Amino acid sequence: MKNSSLSADRKEAREFQTSSSGLFFKVKKVLYEKKSPFQKIEIIENDFYGRVLFLDGLVQTTERDEFFYHEMLVHPALAIHPRPEKVLIIGGGDGGALREVLKHPVRKAWLVEIDQDVIRACERYFPWLDRALSDRRAELAVADGFDFIQKTTEKFEVIIVDSSDPVGPSAILHAREFYRKLKKILKPDGLIAAQAGSQLLHLREHSQKAAFLRPMFKFARFYSAPVPTYPVGTWCYTLLSDRIDPLAVKKLRLPSGLKYFNAEVFRASFAQPVFFEQALREKG
Secondary structure: OOOOEEEOOOOOEEEEEOOOOEEEEEOOEEEEEEEOOOOEEEEEEEOOOEEEEEEOOEEEEEOOOHHHHHHHHHHHHHHHOOOOOEEEEEEOOOOHHHHHHOOOOOOEEEEEEOOHHHHHHHHHHOHHHHHHHOOOOEEEEEOOHHHHHHHOOOOEEEEEEEOOOOOHHHHHHHOHHHHHHHHHOEEEEEEEEEEEEEOOOOHHHHHHHHHHHHHHOOEEEEEEEEOOOOOOOEEEEEEEEOOOOHHHOOOOOOOOOOOOOOHHHHHHOOOOOHHHHHHHHOOO
């Protein structure tokens, strides 16, 4: 999901860095390593962050801080839709997004993950995935997300896009055509919530995305929140709808047991700094 790179010259520590900065994880134990047909999968144990998942050297999730990301990706959309019955999650093989979706009274939730090996590894080392998949409302589809949305005959109240960053092979999941296809399987009163990358590192991509999302959806809102182990520390998301304006919603439907997300955080997350708003007004 996240944009950082791995230096594995020393076994006792792993360094994850962007082109200009990085973060060290001291390795207590290497729990899992495998090269799948799609990517290199690694899970380590760290004294502070607990278990940490990397895909191709990129930080995906840590036991310590994953709730920042997953709660902010899922609950803004689920908390403002009046009756979210069918939910689609594209990506998110670690299971955190599915776990959060199932805290709401949804009728069915699809998890679409391309890499079966990621699912197997996370079922073993991140128990929340196994529990979520055991829920009778959950359905797992091991498939390419872009192919899935072209073939499905379902319509969804909420679509969650838990993709990788808007660079490299995952750029297609941030492109205009992808969102056009998502809109075709979204119910008229539906919402799309998608991770959009670093507020600072992907500023150009945010500008490009705003240029096509704002004409495509009546309400195309960008919001942000901290994620301690993601590059630069502040992460962006988009919330899209033709009928529901998140800024006009007065009451949220919040499940119990949340660690970060609440009504005050929801409202504050849509306030953006000057440099970011300026970038969104520019043509990418």
